[in-house]
Amino acid sequence: MYEEIANKLKGGKKVVMVHGNADMDAISSAYAISRCFPTCDIYAPCGIDRVSRFVQEKIGFDVIEKCDLNDYDLVVVVDTSSPEQFGMEGFSIPANCLVIDHHLPSGKWKCDDFYCDPDKCACAQIILDIIRENGIELTRDVGLMLLGGMLTDSGHFQYGDHILLKDFAYILEKTGIQMDEALALTRTEASMSERVANMKCIGRSKFERVGDMIVATSYGGSFEASGCRALMAAGADVAFVASQRDDNFRLSARATQEMVRRGINLGEIIKGIGYETTTDGGGHDGAAGLSGIGDVEAMLHICNSRTMDEFRKIKKNREVVSDDPDE
Template sequence: MSKNCSLAETGELLKAAKKLVIVSHVSPDGDTLGSSLALMHALRALGKDVIMNVDDDISTVYSFLPGIQEYRRFGADETIEADLLVIIDASSADRAGNAMEVVRPGAVLNIDHHKTNTRFADYLYLDSDAAATAEIIYALLLEMGTEFTTDIATCIYEGIYTDTGSFKYSNTTSKTMETAAALLKHGVNPSLVSDNMELRSRSQVEMLRKVLETLTFLKDGKIAYIEIAPELYDRNVDTDAFISYPRYIEGVEIALLFKQPEENLTRVSFRSKEIDVAKIAVSFGGGGHKKAAGCSIYAPMKEAEKIVLQAVEDLFV
């Protein structure tokens, strides 16, 4: 069980450590990457030794983020000593990939905004009301007295931009907009972020065309799902936005995206209009928010689809 930390206590933990490993969650999105990179820049400015890790591939769509090249993927046989292991935007230990096996930390700190958090770390700062973990990082760096650079501000802004669906999702609050406005004062170029995040490569559009051919409806159109088969999967193609297509079809209440990046691993994304899909994700060891969640099923895609879709269909009995 984690010790709940205040923002000030979280800042003190970070300041006390000399060597830190910062981990972004698997299937990395803009929030986990932007939040982690902003924290990296701030801690390195304090003279800290910081290693960046994600146990997954990073889409090239995020290549504009300052410091993105600092990420590395740990080998299973590695051992890394650190004072503090900091896991960002992950609600459960499995979302950290192999970091908790590779890193030998003095303690594990988890900074998160998911209400489904399983309290797996030694120390936890959790704000489930925050629109994004990046919003938490902004408040944390203010608490720590960080001098905001354009690089730090850009990373935080991108994280908030991602998790609010470019400021259009229902989690966007007045606090969110005030934070974004403050970041602009530190040199953020909104068009740089939006242009990069909205840019679509030819390979992405070509994949989307093939993925949309898999669109399937269940329960009189209340459930819709799409698939990225192993032979179609390409780690260099960002597919996070694909789920928006079944999500916004009239009559669809739950949308799912299945993709198989490895032989016995299937990533599942859930989206809904009102139904709490986080409960389904948690039942499979994942987590997330009421209307946006995900999990990993250690099985081939067709096998994973069978058990997940049955759980989703049971909601409409």
């Protein structure tokens, strides 16, 4: 598979597209492709997030926010579970585009060249495999960026596995990058606006519990993922934080690894809600997102309700196991 992808990426003028408010995993994947398979531009039609912007300035590379896809021989999409994640109404992708992703398949990509490995913690791991399996030199800057993508998408290893750690170690060994350099790449101080948003998020939060499991919901104007982390630091096991922009909402979801081990799968929960509400949702066991047209309070209520259902199932199963005389 990796040889086939590499052959498609060789030659011609390419553009790598990333989802709206692109995170470090998306940007690192796009950057690695642009450096290993020139000539290639990085296209973020709805911008990149704060950490990605910080890393962009530190490493020094261009990200364009406007372009004509007809000017390119190949359009590549990375780390994007559906076309709706570009955040542009009526936007169409060429049928011959190449999609590389690691989220649970949404079924919304209609192109022929769709490569997805949901077992990977980060899309950066797939890009590393393409580079490694095709004998392409892994330069220091590419290695550093891929490390950044792996770090951030695994929650600094909280949601990682042994494969992620092996890939991370491989890059360190091949490039000579030190651990402190990798950790420092994406380390930024929270801005005052983010800190204030987190405080408001906690103040507006609601929570429910089943046994020792707590789900919390809240809404704000921005920094949804950061708000989830704040709620979890305050004691939530699962957190949903959403914001509203006119008729559109954006929602982030996070769960602790303990909840994932017990059976919570936010990717499946959010994907199901997306289908039911005709919105765009997906992700992984411990982290997911949802966006589209809808009322933020109603969406948070649905997320809370689905999670409480899962909590009750987990509690019932644990009670059955504890009552089993053979256990």
